[in-house]
Structures are given as C-alpha cells and as structure tokens.
C-alpha cells in the first residue's frame with residue numbers, strides 16, 4: 416500500500432503517519448525527519464539543507480528526488496509506505512509519478528488532513544512553548560508563517576493535482592487525534 420499524506424504544517428501529519436505506519440505495517444517516509452537527521456549528522460545533504468530549512472524554505476527538488484528514490488528501494492518499503500512531506504510541489508509530484516511508472520508502482524490513496532489555518536498558529540505556539548525534548552530549529556512563529564505561505568503557494572495546488580485520484584480522501588483534522596486516526600483507518604480500510 417502506497418499512501419501520500421497531504422496537509423499544512425501543524426496539521427498533525429507526523430502523528431497520523433506514525434499511526435498509519437503501525438496500523439498498516441508499512442514504512443513511514445518523512446522527508447523532514449530525513450533532512451533533520453542529515454543536518455544533525457552534518458552530512459553533505461545536511462550541510463546543503465540546513466539554512467534553507469531554518470528559513471522555512473523548500474530544499475531543492477533534485478536533492479529530494481535523489482533522497483526519495485533511494486529511500487523507497489529499502490527493504491522496509493516492500494510492503495508499502497506512507498509519504499509524509501513529499502511531494503511538496505507539482506514538480507515533485509510529477510517526478511514521483513515518473514519514478515512510480517518506471518518501477519510499476521501505483522499510489523493507492525491520498526489522505527488530505529484538512530484543518531482551519533487559524534488553529535495552526537495556536538498549535539505551533541503551544542509546540543514552541545512546550546519545547547519538549549529536542550527543539551526543532553524551524554519551530555517559531557515567523558518561520559511557521561513562512562512555511563504556511565510556502566504551503567499555500569507550492570503544496571496546496573497538489574490538492575487539485577491529485578483530486579481526480581480514485582482514492583482521494585479528505586479527513587477533518589480538527590477533531591481529537593484519536594478521532595482523526597479512526598477516520599483515516601476507516602477510509603483506508605475501504606480503499607478501492
């Protein structure tokens with residue numbers, strides 16, 4: 416099963432991706448986590464991505480394509496995977512279509528977590544103030560605003576890019592975390 420998760424920063428994609436990974440026994444591919452790991456380990460990729468990420472901008476499409484292309488070849492992806500944070504713009508979506516068609520893979524479902532933008536700032540403010548464990552370098556209000564702008568301009572158009580997919584699922588992301596998970600589970604169990 417191959418699933419793409421769409422939604423703005425702060426919508427709870429990471430949390431729900433972990434739920435889907437565990438429930439459906441598929442790999443969780445978070446490009447944000449992979450990039451943060453690269454930054455932490457000061458790899459070549461990390462050094463290229465660090466400043467861009469701290470500004471809330473998008474890392475280059477070419478770097479991301481390489482990263483994804485390698486990642487989905489891993490053994491843990493044999494049973495499927497959930498893409499969390501990729502694709503982030505139409506160019507990445509087109510690249511993904513291309514690598515999937517070359518390798519005979521299909522997107523089984525797109526899950527869009529729909530949230531009201533006004534609650535995102537509240538959520539992120541709470542995340543910043545709780546500041547539990549390792550603080551994300553991009554966790555502050557100015558950068559969040561930048562990331563939301565980036566989302567609206569670059570990522571939101573993917574909603575229409577994918578809307579004709581036979582399994583395009585819109586989930587109300589304003590409910591409790593467990594209710595959102597339940598809705599996702601019910602919908603993914605019904606995949607055509």
Ligand code: AMP
Nearest residue numbers: 446447468471472473474479500501503
């Ligand atoms: P995330 O954890 O998904 O919010 O990603 C954190 C940051 O990593 C983003 O603000 C971008 O700078 C970078 N990033 C993650 N995924 C992508 C992507 N698909 N394309 C470009 N940049 C990305």
